[in-house]
Amino acid sequence: MQRRLSLLAGVAALGLTLAACGGGSGTPSDNNKPSDATGKVGVFTWWADGSEKAGLDALVKVFNADYPKLTFDNLAVAGGAGSQAKSVLAAQLKAGNPPDSFQAHAGAELQDYIDADQLEDLTGFYQANDLTSQFPKDLIDRLTVDNKIYSVPSNIHRANVVWANVSILKKAGLDPAKPATTLDGWFADMDKIKATGKTPLAVAGSWTQVQLFENILLSSLGADGYSGLWDGKTDWKGAEVTKAVNAYKKALTYTNSDRDSLSDWAPATQLIEDGAAAYNVMGDWAEAKFEQDGKKSGTDYAYFATPGTQGVFDFLADSFTLPKGAPNPDGAKAWLATIGSAAGQAAFNKVKGSIPANTTAKTDDFSDYQKSAIKDFSQDKIVSSLAHGAAVPVAWLNDLSTAVSKFGGDGNVETLQTSAAAIATKFAK
Template sequence: MRKSLAVVAGLATTGLLLTGCGSSGGDNGSTDTDSGASGDKVEVFTWWASGSEKVGLDALVSVFDEQHPDIEFINAAVAGGAGSNAKAALASRLEANDPPDSFQAHAGAELTDYIEAGQLQDLSGFFNDEGLTEVFPESLIERLTVDGKIYSVPSNIHRANVTWVNTDVLESAGIDATKAPASVDAWIADLKKLKDAGVESPLALGTEWTQMQLFETLLIAELGAEGYSGLWDGSTGWDDAGVTTAIDQYGQLLEYVNSDFAGLDWDAATQVLIDGAAGYNVMGDWAEAAFVQAGWTYGQEYTTWPSVGTEGIFDFLADSFTLPVGAPHEDGANAWLKTVSSADGQKAFNQAKGSIPARTDADPADYGDYQKTALQSWAEDTIVSSLAHGAAAKISWSTDISSAIGKFGSDKNADALQSALVDAATKALG
């Protein structure tokens, strides 16, 4: 779902890969902005170009085609996990005053740069007209609101602090797969047990953003919901002893990961677990679709826990869609946002993607066993915002953190990592 966030507000990268997600009207990487009725087409920009993400987009577009048969859907997907490539391509288009009609982003702090640059339209009126303030939970509305305005429409809710477990691998090593270890130290002991039992890579890991996600779960476990949330407003210092402990634990975990982790995107890292070469993978719940596609049954071949030490906390992110300033087909964009926020659109999309609807009127019976656990946790748990997925920190800050964590993966210098994290916070918070 994500790749290295080596892309900041300036957002420049190389090797952009433009692809389409097969659906109606999908010219690969189209930037169609020709004249015509404002509502006869809509160009939607995402990074959903493969795997469960593509399946989810296709399902959502199918509902859009049913609800708005007279509007052509133009697919402008840019491949590359985490949207790093997409954000770079999008920045170029916005700078050239060539916006798509709607683009995917993560709800929360990731939108800060776009808002401050005056590149997004206020959607508060849309929320009122569509009754979304009544069907989206108050906790979500609060996270979508910036200075009294709402700038994006969420298509889903994802949970980042999920540990996926290959039950056969654990049970073969004499480890109880049905419950999480009592502490991170206990989990490290189980990883050693797997390694001693001949499991090549007890913990499957991928590229930089998956490393950052693993690290944030350790921060949550060590600092708790309040302490972790304080990292983003300065009430918790990055020189805190809890951060030091999380760094030490993260270094220990890296001793049990696959050696090729730096080159694997999330789906390849998840496949390491499915293939039986790992016992665990810390990944957001977009991974659910991979297990379903493998023909596995929840509670049998695989299971999940909230990442060790984070029971009762929901590490939140949401994919959402915007209405850019200057969208050439604004009526089409509004039609797209209506589908994204509709009960039918959210049901189709989330059934395919493994996430849960943002709407509170969803019927749990429509979703799989894992998703039922996520629906319950979203309703009951303490919510925190994900770092790795744009909810906690603006792009420039998370990029600095990602770079520091990526460097630590090579040099294992804990003091240098913590110093870099302190510097990044000072730069971001002023």
């Protein structure tokens, strides 16, 4: 269990092994500078369109300026939260055909790749680029597995955010600046919205429902109880979890009837923009969509922590790896150097809606939301997102996602709890 605890609870030691990355054929040379690399760098992501693609484009612009001898090869595969991309990537890695670098969520999601011996150890890279002093300790803790680090985060996202349509709230007699602070209070507000004929809560299919589920769990159980679901300290069959699952069941009664037909997050967030729904629980990539679509904070939309989660930051981070057998490992290290740099993170996160992992990045021109997230991350209690790979490995998430999806149809609380408990037992180490 110790290895997972270092990912989930953020208690890993910071005495990082300073050995060079890998060795032998197909591994990067620590004697080569990234500026000496040439050729193409194939980078695999799920940032294929919309605000996510805009963020990638901003990052690539910095990379091209940093390393003019290298050519960025965009290997993006569309699919919200990487659901489609991860399947494609798994097939490529199994076939021994890795890209030079691939996107993955920092945290437990990386565990399967580590166990399969598919990633280079980047602790030497961190030392060479002085990243341990530029990234927050909480983040370094969550990146560390057995005193090694295997990815470079490009950002920090928050998953426990509610985005709201200001006009709908006002018409329901609600003050957008004074949101509910408990689930019961929020449900009461949704009843008022429902009475106006509007959809209270917008959600899409698959992983967006898992993200709503994790938010309800976090609100109901608190930070420690929620984190205990992943390290075995909280009983999935316990009374408190029963109460949380019932709250999730109630939350679903406020959602749009076409939720399962919406394949990704953007259409659900669009319902907020269009004035068709009042609330959307979504990560702060939604901020980038609002900005890109010309919506104004405080006028068109409002945001607040999911009721009951104030003072808690539900964390995830997009990060990039160096796969073993990468065709151009030194070029990949150049890409990783841009990913971790202050300039790269400032350009990327300004567009992406997230906040820089690198604390030296300039953020003076960031949005009000982003500035609030920077402050909150520095002082809130940090927990790891379920839906976005920070809390549990991919296989665990996939099985639990199936159980949550089934619950969306049958609403059987006991079945969901029993399934979740069995899944936790299956994957616990």
